[in-house]
Amino acid sequence: MPKTASEAALEVLTDLLLSNSSYSHTIHAPLEKIDVASWVFSLPEAEYQRCAPPDHIAAGSTTTDDGRPMSINVEMIGTSLMIQHYVGEIVERHHCRLVSVSDGFTPAGRSKVQVVWDLSVRPIDSETCEYTNSVTAHPTNLFLAFVEEQGMSFVRCEHRTCRAGKRLMRSQGWGRAQGRGMLRRLARAR
Template identity: 30%
Template sequence: MRFSHETTLDSYSESFNLADWLFTLSEEEYHACQAGHRAIGVVGKREGMVNVESIGGSLIIQHYRTVVAERDRVLMKSPHSRAYLLHLIPAPVGVAWEMEIIQKGQTRTFRCTIDIQLPLLLRLLSSMIATPFFIRRHLVQETDGFAQDMSTKMSK
């Protein structure tokens, strides 16, 4: 399952660095960007991070490793994430998370894309319990929240 959402950044600074922003995001700032965000922890300088999120009745723990950490693009992969359906039943999940700042004319947009790999049985079950709806809703709120945090920091 692949989901993507983008929004216009209210302000932008040429000195802004998306990777720097992500790897210095405090837990308080992470919580403020999306109601389902539970915890964030950075591993090493930019080696990866652990994210804990609650999405549509499932708790998801992602152990991301950094694939790309650039000024306008970050790609994180967590091939061995764990989802807890109803916060109880463990299931393996693979997650790729990409963030990009894209110039569109005189404006900049922020795009967040997630690609979730589920085992076949879980994929079938997820469609019956509206998981795609909850993931999309989470992603839209997260993307908009991240963009607001970035714009606030860039306007200072």
Template identity: 45%
Template structure:
């Protein structure tokens, strides 16, 4: 999908962490994302997360497809993997958003990382940044909403959503690591 992204404007930005205990070498966020079943995705944000899947884009780039509610908007994310590794993934999506006022688009950047604090004490870092597209700016202007109003609403909704999903993502990543230990394959 082609869209003009306004990377100079930030609709929302959230960085939420959750501490977990696991063998750092067993963590594989890339494999977790590519094998995340819909029902596990739903458990990570009950009521908000609707479906998840894995595919590739026309050029072969791996993609994670996520459908979720953020505030009053149904968001269909087609995340392309920009960086994919066991301890860090950066995903970028031009996301379709169905709001009560109709359809628009935004860019969403989702970064998932794990840091080793000490021994098996780890910190999962969930970072979500959203930028408007030109389509989004026209959409809100046509509806009589200012950018500041739209950004404040998106920041609140996205921040609350990330607070719910982050500890669940962290626990799910650890459960996946325990069920599929990378150290056993070495």
């Protein structure tokens, strides 16, 4: 059956990459004490905001209509207000892969991109783990049409988006802040 116009507009173009950022941090806790899924789906809003002030605005969790866990995040990336609806595709103690077709509100209008948020933890030794936070963004057809309407090329937009995403993760210490938040939770649970 052919796609409707709205389905075609929201088609994710996984062969094109808007941005890809990753950050790792050492957590001084044994693997069995860490539950990434529990952390991400019970993340207090204030802790989310501390991960990247002032860009992180709000966070909450809910479920999809079919019961899959969902994390709702609101943040600024450059001049874009992003509303992410991360649905858990992999939801395990030591690995979460969350996928969102995110709404982006810019001064020029609204569009949608796919954002994949991958969180994992692996043991280094019996008392230490490495936590990795990766974010990858792909355009939708709607996004490409939006970029074209603004008189921009995808390559130029890709460069600006990638730079903004990497700057956010690096300068704001996003992965380090998440690691500290996990450690605070682990310390309270003992």
